[in-house]
Amino acid sequence: MNLKFLETFVWVARLKSFRLTAEKLFTTQASISSRIAALEADLGVRLLLRDSRGVSLTPEGSKVLEYAEQMLDTAKALKQSLDSDRAKVxxxxxxxxxxxxxxxxxxxxxxxxxxxxxxxxxxxxxxxxxxxxxxxxxxxxxxxxxxxxxxxxxxxxxxxRYPMGWIVASQSIYNRDYASLADLARERIITFSKNSRPHQEVLSLLQAEGVGAPRLNCVNSVAAITRLLRDGFGIGALPPALVSEELARGELILLPLARQPPSLxxxxxxxxxxxxxxxxxxxxxxxxxxxxxxxxxxxxxxx
CATH class of the missing domain: 3.40.190.10 (Periplasmic binding protein-like II)
Incomplete structure (x- = not known):
């Protein structure tokens, strides 16, 4: 709904004159009439009655006026709030x-x-x-x-929560079927920096599967992890959100294991x-x- 048309309607209702409203809003009476007609068409009701005595509200116009004033007050408050934010240092x-x-x-x-x-x-x-x-x-x-x-x-x-997954390069030797997490853990796994929460949770998950010393490679850069995976260096334990573009292009794929790493x-x-x-x-x-x-x-x- 056009706020300028609502503002025009409010001023016509207050001033009870298209001419005075045009002067108030620095425009022409034809423009005021066009705005009111567009607003009435948008709402599907007649808002104003014009006769020799001036302008008056229809019952529907009285109802719309109340809401229109509230909407304009809200818009004004929003603008003032944003102006206040922009002034902060x-x-x-x-x-x-x-x-x-x-x-x-x-x-x-x-x-x-x-x-x-x-x-x-x-x-x-x-x-x-x-x-x-x-x-x-x-x-x-x-x-x-x-x-x-x-x-x-x-x-x-x-x-x-960022869901995590086992991610590999589509053309790498690591893109194969794994019978279990223990089977996967025989390969080189790349994940986040040592002692980080995702590193500890991946370690705990694999140890719970009976893997005593998984081959975890800890890297503290997402860009570096992504590059290593694309180059076929190992299996990544990381959120698919970080490599959405590579997954979409088919450069990397998400291994369909039943047990994925805990969410980050x-x-x-x-x-x-x-x-x-x-x-x-x-x-x-x-x-x-x-x-x-x-x-x-x-x-x-x-x-």
């Missing part, structure tokens, strides 16, 4: 793990820059373990990583009492929801 320090960088970091940064053009956005990319340490020491304001934190000055919120958790944690931090956390949630809607549950699942 300062700095926000955000730490992100590699998985976020390779999925929905770009739209988040774009929205932050659009909403807070005068705020300095300082980004730090690191492992989840290092990010938690930097947040606890006060070097970061918000972090996106894998673990809930419980500390007096820190809050955290479980956001989502996504948690936001932040320092309390820091200016803008609550707004940034909410913006993270909004951007993530849009990414999840577009990517689908095979790639990410909101909590």
């Amino acid at each position: 300062g700095r926000i320090r955000i730490g992100v793990m590699d998985t976020v960088i390779h999925t929905w970091m770009s739209p988040l940064v774009s929205e932050l820059m659009e909403r807070y053009p005068q705020v300095e956005i300082e980004l730090v990319a690191d492992t989840a373990l290092n990010l938690r340490e930097q947040l606890q020491k006060g070097f970061l304001d918000v972090i996106l990583q894998t673990d809930l934190l419980r500390q007096e000055t820190i809050r955290s919120l479980d956001l989502a 958790e996504l948690v936001v944690a932040w320092q309390t009492g820091v200016e803008l931090v609550d707004e940034v956390v909410q913006l993270c949630r909004n951007v993530l929801e849009r990414y999840a809607r577009d990517a689908g549950p095979q790639r990410i699942v909101l909590v």
Whole structure:
């Protein structure tokens, strides 16, 4: 519904004159008549009656007027809120793990820059373990990583899960049928950095299958893991969301084992009492929801 047409209707109802409304909105009476006609056609009802005595509302027009005024007030409040955000200054320090960088970091940064053009956005990319340490020491304001934190000055919120999978190059020797996880574990497995949560969970999964010493290769860069997999270096234990394009092109494939690695958790944690931090956390949630809607549950699942 066109807000300009609603605004025109509201002013006609208030001034009871097309001429005065045209003067108020710096346009012509013909333009005012055209807007009202378009609004009536859109709603499918007659809103105004014109006769020699002037302009009056129909019963339907009176009902629409109430809602139109509410919609215009809401639009005005929204604009004022956005204008207020754009006037804010300062700095926000955000730490992100590699998985976020390779999925929905770009739209988040774009929205932050659009909403807070005068705020300095300082980004730090690191492992989840290092990010938690930097947040606890006060070097970061918000972090996106894998673990809930419980500390007096820190809050955290479980956001989502990245489903994990066993991923190989389609043309590699590792693209074959595996009888079990124990069978798969005889091969070289590439996963996240040592002692990270996904590394520990993959290790625990394989040990539960009776694999005492799996050949785990720990790499702390998603780009490096992807390159190694594409070059046929081994079997990747990572979220398919990180290699969506390679999977779509058929360069990499997801092995159809019944037991996949445990999902990678996504948690936001932040320092309390820091200016803008609550707004940034909410913006993270909004951007993530849009990414999840577009990517689908095979790639990410909101909590």
